[in-house]
Amino acid sequence: MASKARVLLVGSGGIGTIAAFNLEHGNLAQVSCVLRSNYAAVMQRGFEITSSDHGHIQSWRPTEILNAVPHFRGNGDRPFDYIVICTKNVPDVGPSLCQIIGPAVTSRHTVITLIQNGLNIERPFLLSFPDNIILSGVSRIDAHEVSPGVIEQKQKDNLHIGAFHNPKLDSDKQRRAAEEFVKIYRAGGNTTCLHEPDVARDRWSKLVYNATWNPICALTGVNTGDLRLTNCVIDDLLYPAMKEVLKVSQARGCLLPMSIIDETIHCDPVEEKVTPSMQKDLEKGNFIEHENILGEVIREARAAGVATPILSAIYALCSGIQWKTKKAKGLVDLAKNSDAI
Ligand SMILES: NC(=O)C1=CN([C@@H]2O[C@H](COP(=O)(O)OP(=O)(O)OC[C@H]3O[C@@H](n4cnc5c(N)ncnc54)[C@H](OP(=O)(O)O)[C@@H]3O)[C@@H](O)[C@H]2O)C=CC1
Numbered sequence: 399m400a401s402k403a404r405v406l407l408v409g410s411g412g413i414g415t416i417a418a419f420n421l422e423h424g425n426l427a428q429v430s431c432v433l434r435s436n437y438a439a440v441m442q443r444g445f446e447i448t449s450s451d452h453g454h455i456q457s458w459r460p461t462e463i464l465n466a467v468p469h470f471r472g473n474g475d476r477p478f479d480y481i482v483i484c485t486k487n488v489p490d491v492g493p494s495l496c497q498i499i500g501p502a503v504t505s506r507h508t509v510i511t512l513i514q515n516g517l518n519i520e521r522p523f524l525l526s527f528p529d530n531i532i533l534s535g536v537s538r539i540d541a542h543e544v545s546p547g548v549i550e551q552k553q554k555d556n557l558h559i560g561a562f563h564n565p566k567l568d569s570d571k572q573r574r575a576a577e578e579f580v581k582i583y584r585a586g587g588n589t590t591c592l593h594e595p596d597v598a599r600d601r602w603s604k605l606v607y608n609a610t611w612n613p614i615c616a617l618t619g620v621n622t623g624d625l626r627l628t629n630c631v632i633d634d635l636l637y638p639a640m641k642e643v644l645k646v647s648q649a650r651g652c653l654l655p656m657s658i659i660d661e662t663i664h665c666d667p668v669e670e671k672v673t674p675s676m677q678k679d680l681e682k683g684n685f686i687e688h689e690n691i692l693g694e695v696i697r698e699a700r701a702a703g704v705a706t707p708i709l710s711a712i713y714a715l716c717s718g719i720q721w722k723t724k725k726a727k728g729l730v731d732l733a734k735n736s737d738a739i
């Protein structure tokens with residue numbers, strides 16, 4: 399690409415703002431960030447970022463700050479080369495992400511990158527944008543928005559990018575798109591961004607953490623470091639839940655080594671007291687991502703005939719919590735006795 403890549407980033411919270419910063423930092427991209435609750439704060443003061451990779455940065459602004467997804471009409475405008483999505487994934491609450499980004503997508507041109515946790519998140523995108531390349535971003539970072547426009551990144555950014563396989567499109571082209579994104583993202587240095595072609599394995603590996611630690615910390619209100627001090631939760635809940643994730647992934651064709659369980663239990667130093675994103679969401683009164691992080695694992699398990707009693711119980715508890723949040727936000731029609739209006 400001769401000029402800088404034109405990037406639209408939707409979801410400039412914890413990892414989205416760090417991604418926008420990294421993309422701009424390498425000078426190979428110009429980023430338009432779509433903001434929502436933090437729009438006024440960022441317009442006024444810019445972002446304040448405290449980052450284990452970049453230090454303390456004040457008043458940082460991407461090339462463009464928007465309060466809505468722009469409508470790409472052609473008319474001589476440059477299309478977006480990439481749309482990077484870093485919102486939470488909450489498919490049980492509309493509008494869908496495909497509807498949200500739809501107006502900005504140029505068919506056969508825009509590469510859509512999903513930097514989000516969870517399984518099967520690409521499915522609606524492959525249906526809605528069959529002629530566009532969809533990339534998977536699996537992030538390990540621990541970055542959160544602690545107040546509007548104020549971002550704290552505690553772990554080193556470690557991002558894996560690969561193409562979600564679209565059988566309609568040329569495989570080499572999809573791989574090259576992933577490699578190009580990696581090049582742009584890592585150009586500024588200070589960050590690890592790798593091409594990971596085996597997207598399914600990468601996502602299952604990360605799910606060993608996210609399908610277990612995230613909801614267990616969210617439901618107990620206890621961070622990973624403190625939970626490590628409670629043998630009962632680790633031995634009787636976390637460990638067997640992780641074993642279930644491994645059983646399901648194996649049944650779906652992805653064999654993970656048993657050692658991943660111990661590695662995932664111990665990957666965060668106790669003193670770091672990591673608060674997973676789902677725990678943060680509950681603390682903020684936000685919706686949780688239990689459908690893609692747990693629900694999809696359980697649906698895959700059912701399809702493969704694998705029993706997941708522990709994950710299913712955790713999922714049911716999360717569904718109850720989500721219902722409570724929907725009710726608090728006025729999204730439950732009690733008269734109709736249904737989940738959501
Ligand atoms: N945080 C972390 O360390 C990690 C997170 N992840 C995953 O990354 C994804 C993002 O997580 P995280 O950074 O924590 O999320 P945050 O909650 O910090 O940020 C999400 C942002 O998306 C915004 N948003 C949501 N919908 C829209 C919309 N329609 N238009 C514009 N903005 C929108 C939110 O705005 P508003 O404030 O208005 O809701 C918020 O600013 C999730 O899938 C998560 O599981 C993966 C690895 C690590």
Ligand SMILES: CC(C)(CO)C(=O)C(=O)O
Pocket residue numbers: 515537538539540541607608612672673674675676
């Ligand atoms: C634990 C962590 C921070 C790993 O990056 C994560 O994936 C999350 O909070 O959802």
